[in-house]
Amino acid sequence: MSESFQPFERLALIGIGLIGSSLAINARAHSLAKHIAISTRRAETLTRAEELGLGDSFHLQAADAVKDADLVILCVPVGSVGAVTKEIAPALKSGAIVSDVGSVKGSVIAQMRPHLPEDVEFVPAHPIAGTEQSGPDAGFLELFEKRWCILTPVQGASEAATERLKTFWIACGSDVEIMTAEHHDRVLAIVSHLPHLIAYNIVGTAYDMEEVTQSEVVKYSASGFRDFTRLAASDPTMWRDVFLNNRDATLEVLARFSEDLSVLQRAIRDGKGDQLFETFTKTRAIRREIIEAGQDTPKPNFGRTKPPKKWEG
Amino acid sequence: MSESFQPFERLALIGIGLIGSSLAINARAHSLAKHIAISTRRAETLTRAEELGLGDSFHLQAADAVKDADLVILCVPVGSVGAVTKEIAPALKSGAIVSDVGSVKGSVIAQMRPHLPEDVEFVPAHPIAGTEQSGPDAGFLELFEKRWCILTPVQGASEAATERLKTFWIACGSDVEIMTAEHHDRVLAIVSHLPHLIAYNIVGTAYDMEEVTQSEVVKYSASGFRDFTRLAASDPTMWRDVFLNNRDATLEVLARFSEDLSVLQRAIRDGKGDQLFETFTKTRAIRREIIEAGQDTPKPNFGRTKPPKKWEG
Structure with a gap:
């Protein structure tokens, strides 16, 4: 993390799956927020997040978590962001940055924007990182390292807010790109x-x-x-x-x-063997580029190791 | 390798790509053959195989490699097995086991069988193992370990020959299954x-x-x-x-x-969200089965490690 990063006073994470928990771990490890407030709807998941020590306060009501937060990140499935935004809107602090981590941006903006008060800064984000696992136990520190995070700021958000969220993601290990939601x-x-x-x-x-x-x-x-x-x-x-x-x-x-x-x-x-050969040769090149760009391992078979195993019959 | 394995006198490997070179390394490491004869058409590849010390003798003519061999394995693309078989047929030793490693079995049998003399044992094989890499440098000892090898014996081959090839593959670390080519x-x-x-x-x-x-x-x-x-x-x-x-x-x-x-x-x-959800839930189960069967790693992201990297722009 850069020396100059000014920690947020209170980071509210709404949803504590793979991305939410990885963000909590990063925020703690890199001192990105003085207080980490976590909210999720299911009591069982919230208890698990607390057992894992992912935050400083734990809330079944999302509105309680966002109170006084200067950074709010929705880490819920993109089908739920509208309802969650509606729920937290009245409790949002003036000037707070509101963001998300959804894999779709147009729809997220369409769902969230109508509910947001005018005095918050809305900067949607999408970290291009993940694994096939989910839930609060799936999170880990290195998830965002050397992975891109795309910000799609909407009209009305200040450049300062975008810049501040950018430094947050860089502190998590990401490189940041800015583009339109479309x-x-x-x-x-x-x-x-x-x-x-x-x-x-x-x-x-x-x-x-x-x-x-x-x-x-x-x-x-x-x-x-x-x-x-x-x-x-x-x-x-x-x-x-x-x-x-x-x-x-x-x-x-x-x-x-x-x-x-x-x-x-x-x-x-x-x-048509020649046509097949040509197609299969072209596609080979793109893997080399991905490896050169550091987006995959050069090791054969993704560097998989074989588990010690009992055979099935 | 089991104590009781009787090494072949001479193993001829025709083709020395990923599979051929991995077989050569296994044959050497586990003493599966007293002599390993290697043949490949391209002089450059043959020289490389020799530099790597993959065999005991090296031949540009496949017929020279198979002479006196009691096990001949074709490790060439399945489109080439017919031509190679025609070429080696006159030089094959009586009683030799002739096999291959092709990913298709019906066509391989159709191509090879007409050329083979009556006094050889034809036992097609397919090791279910590989990486995305190719060539003699790609081979390694553990490739076949804990992987299945399928034998598709054709009418006329003796059970003894099938059994002997089976023990060869087991010695390479494989488990062996027998089924029809179809x-x-x-x-x-x-x-x-x-x-x-x-x-x-x-x-x-x-x-x-x-x-x-x-x-x-x-x-x-x-x-x-x-x-x-x-x-x-x-x-x-x-x-x-x-x-x-x-x-x-x-x-x-x-x-x-x-x-x-x-x-x-x-x-x-x-x-139709419910329908999508149902499909995506069903498919999740099959990965668990694959992991339980030891056919993939349980680690997230295949256990990929991130390479130390320079960023592109």
Whole structure:
């Protein structure tokens, strides 16, 4: 963390899943806030957050957590941000920065903005980081390290507020990019939403095959299939909300994907080896770029280690 | 390796890519053959195999390598096995076990069988193991460890030959399953061939987007996309041949995949959240099964480590 970072007086985290808990751990480790107030609706989850020592105060009512907070971050599924914003709006401190971590930005802005008082600074954010795990136990310090966080400030927010939230994310280890919500939603549709949809779909297809048993799918999954199961193990609520809230961009890239797939399908049917070879060569290059950009490991098989194991039959 | 394993007199490996070189390393480490003869068509690759000390003798002509060999394993792309078999057939020793490592079995049998003399034992094999890397430098000892190897013995091969090849693969760390070539090709179509095709396709789609730059795709790839780039970085020749040689089974599972995708697409368009939630919950279970079966790591993000890195702009 840079020496010059001025900690927030009170950080309110509404929702304490993977992202919320990772933010709490970062805020504590890097002294980003003097007080961390945590709220979540389920009493059981709140108790767990308290057991883990993730914050300084714990609240079943989101409005209690945001009181006197100068930074409020909604860490709930994107389908819930409207209701939560409505609930906390009357309790928000004048001048507070209100942000979120949602994977869709257009819909989040549309849901939150109407409820927000004029005297708060609204700066939506999206950290491009995650794992397939969820809940308060899933959080860890390094989650945001060397990962991008995209801010999509809306008209009316001050540059100072955007700048302050930017330094917060940098202190968490992120690099920060600023773009419009519309562009964000298009970019994420192709790099994140479509990949998740495809992963969910292929795992579903395999699950429902008549001629191949589920046990066979599991046994031979190291031949490719298992790579998809990680994304397809992501939080169902979060992803349901993503698709419902980034519908148009997702359907658009999905149409492109299906069109491209028809071309490959035809090439296979017609035995066009040269065309397949050309496509498969082109795609190889993009992985090299991702590794060079530090966004994935160069180790074979993602550097997976094999677990010590008992064999199934 | 079991104490009772009787080493082969001469193991001939035709082709020395990821699988061939990993087999050579295993044969040496576990004393599975008294002599390892290596052949590959490209002089440069053969020289590299020799520099790496992968074998005892090195041959540009496959026929020279198989002479006096009691185990011959073709480790070439499945599109080349017919031509290679034709070439080595006259030099094969009577009673030799002839095998391969191809990802498709029906086509491999159809290509190889007509050329093989009656007095050799033909036992096709497919180790379900690999990485996205290729070439003689990619091989390593642990590749087959705790991974399945499928044998698809054809009519005419003796049980003794199948049993002997089975012990060879067990000595390499594999567990061995026996099934028909036809069933193998159906199973692999869903667990391996479709996943690779989909991965190649989605990476191709992202590459060709007009509204999102390639640099953005690379930067934000940790949000899901990067998982697909590993499979899409696999050897283009190998995969061209797989699709051309397992055409019918691949097209069949692809049709199923597309049908399922249309259902998801419709659910998104119609805002059917419950249906999406149900699908995404079902798929989560299959990853747990894969982890319990020891076929993937339980660590978040495949246990990837972040490379020390210089940022791009």
